[in-house]
Amino acid sequence: MTITDKLHAHPLNRAVIVAGLGFFVDAFDLLLFNVLRIPSLKELGLSGDELTRSGEYLLSMQMLGMIVGGILSGIIGDRKGRVSVLFGSILLYSLANLANAWVKDVPTYAWIRFLSGVGLAGELGAGITLVSESMTVERRGYGTILVASLGACGAIAAGLAGDLLYWRTTYIIAGSAGLLLLLLRLTSLESGMFKQAQQKKVSRGSFRLLFSDRKRTLRYFAFVLVGVPIWYCVGMVINLSPELARTFGIDGVRPATCFILFQIGIAIGDLTSGIISQKIKSRKRVLVGFMALALAAVVLFFMTLHAGFGFNALVSSSLLMGFGCGYMSIFVTTAAEAFGTNLRVTVTATITNFMRGAITLLIPLRIWLENIFSLSLFQSLIVVGSVVFLLALYAASTFHETYGKRLDYVEE
Numbered sequence: 550m551t552i553t554d555k556l557h558a559h560p561l562n563r564a565v566i567v568a569g570l571g572f573f574v575d576a577f578d579l580l581l582f583n584v585l586r587i588p589s590l591k592e593l594g595l596s597g598d599e600l601t602r603s604g605e606y607l608l609s610m611q612m613l614g615m616i617v618g619g620i621l622s623g624i625i626g627d628r629k630g631r632v633s634v635l636f637g638s639i640l641l642y643s644l645a646n647l648a649n650a651w652v653k654d655v656p657t658y659a660w661i662r663f664l665s666g667v668g669l670a671g672e673l674g675a676g677i678t679l680v681s682e683s684m685t686v687e688r689r690g691y692g693t694i695l696v697a698s699l700g701a702c703g704a705i706a707a708g709l710a711g712d713l714l715y716w717r718t719t720y721i722i723a724g725s726a727g728l729l730l731l732l733l734r735l736t737s738l739e740s741g742m743f744k745q746a747q748q749k750k751v752s753r754g755s756f757r758l759l760f761s762d763r764k765r766t767l768r769y770f771a772f773v774l775v776g777v778p779i780w781y782c783v784g785m786v787i788n789l790s791p792e793l794a795r796t797f798g799i800d801g802v803r804p805a806t807c808f809i810l811f812q813i814g815i816a817i818g819d820l821t822s823g824i825i826s827q828k829i830k831s832r833k834r835v836l837v838g839f840m841a842l843a844l845a846a847v848v849l850f851f852m853t854l855h856a857g858f859g860f861n862a863l864v865s866s867s868l869l870m871g872f873g874c875g876y877m878s879i880f881v882t883t884a885a886e887a888f889g890t891n892l893r894v895t896v897t898a899t900i901t902n903f904m905r906g907a908i909t910l911l912i913p914l915r916i917w918l919e920n921i922f923s924l925s926l927f928q929s930l931i932v933v934g935s936v937v938f939l940l941a942l943y944a945a946s947t948f949h950e951t952y953g954k955r956l957d958y959v960e961e
């Protein structure tokens with residue numbers, strides 16, 4: 550084994566460090582608004598139901614930006630290179646975070662969150678692809694586990710910072726951290742597989758190619774559906790936990806309370822699911838198992854609310870829900886392994902952002918259910934969650950096993 554091969558085999562090679570720290574900052578920014586939603590909007594003069602409505606509007610704008618950014622970064626990543634996306638994404642969302650610290654009204658806040666979403670969109674897809682292509686078949690699972698786990702740690706840090714610091718200060722910290730990380734990326738090396746794909750006469754970063762084959766198209770949308778439950782949990786259930794708790798008379802649930810425990814659960818779940826996957830040499834079985842656990846945890850969360858078990862039971866079920874959603878590391882690894890080099894960033898960047906962006910459809914669906922069928926917030930979340938998890942479990946059942954699959958191939 551050459552020195553280069555040894556470096557690629559090591560789970561802490563440069564690609565893993567660069568991608569992992571990038572996802573740490575990415576997750577910090579992405580989930581920071583969940584914690585800062587109430588204090589920032591209160592300072593802007595909102596109260597009561599306005600906090601929920603405007604908060605969901607801002608979240609939807611951020612997720613819309615991520616859908617747009619996912620498409621753009623996917624195309625650029627497969628045509629111009631993985632590293633080019635990592636540079637552009639971190640620069641845009643860092644500047645947007647700094648701008649967030651000076652917002653004075655909701656419309657400006659919304660457009661800056663949109664721009665932040667565009668920047669955030671490319672980080673995970675390009676980073677996971679770079680790591681997957683830079684490591685050996687046997688060891689790449691460990692690399693992606695570390696990247697996903699660092700991302701979860703970034704989310705935990707966002708919860709703590711948002712809970713302890715003034716909200717404008719927190720946005721400044723997030724933007725500054727991103728700009729510092731940009732300096733680390735100045736010496737990042739491009740993926741060797743991407744360079745090889747450049748020499749082949751195949752279409753790269755093409756949605757026309759992606760959707761030109763029926764089986765490939767169905768495989769793509771199956772991945773999107775499998776990722777949606779994670780964002781249903783964090784973007785709807787956990788995000789609205791203070792409102793849900795008040796409805797059932799549970800006091801002391803602040804925006805960061807369930808959120809931090811949920812993210813701790815994800816960090817532990819990412820490590821656990823990834824290690825189990827490597828040990829039993831299977832992505833699919835672990836992914837389905839953890840998704841089923843996430844569903845059970847959501848059911849427990851709602852039962853805890855309805856039965857009035859109180860604060861401790863609620864936060865404990867949040868931790869378990871996060872652990873079940875720890876199939877994120879397996880999910881992104883499987884996505885990178887399931888598509889060829891010429892479409893890999895297009896796929897990983899868009900599915901991770903379409904699954905996040907699904908919140909822009911789930912929120913109106915929840916509101917529609919409440920208005921048309923006179924459902925409560927609690928009831929509408931149960932209906933939406935039932936649909937989301939049933940579709941995801943069916944989609945996951947169609948996956949092929951990708952553990953040990955070589956990645957030096959292209960889609961034609």
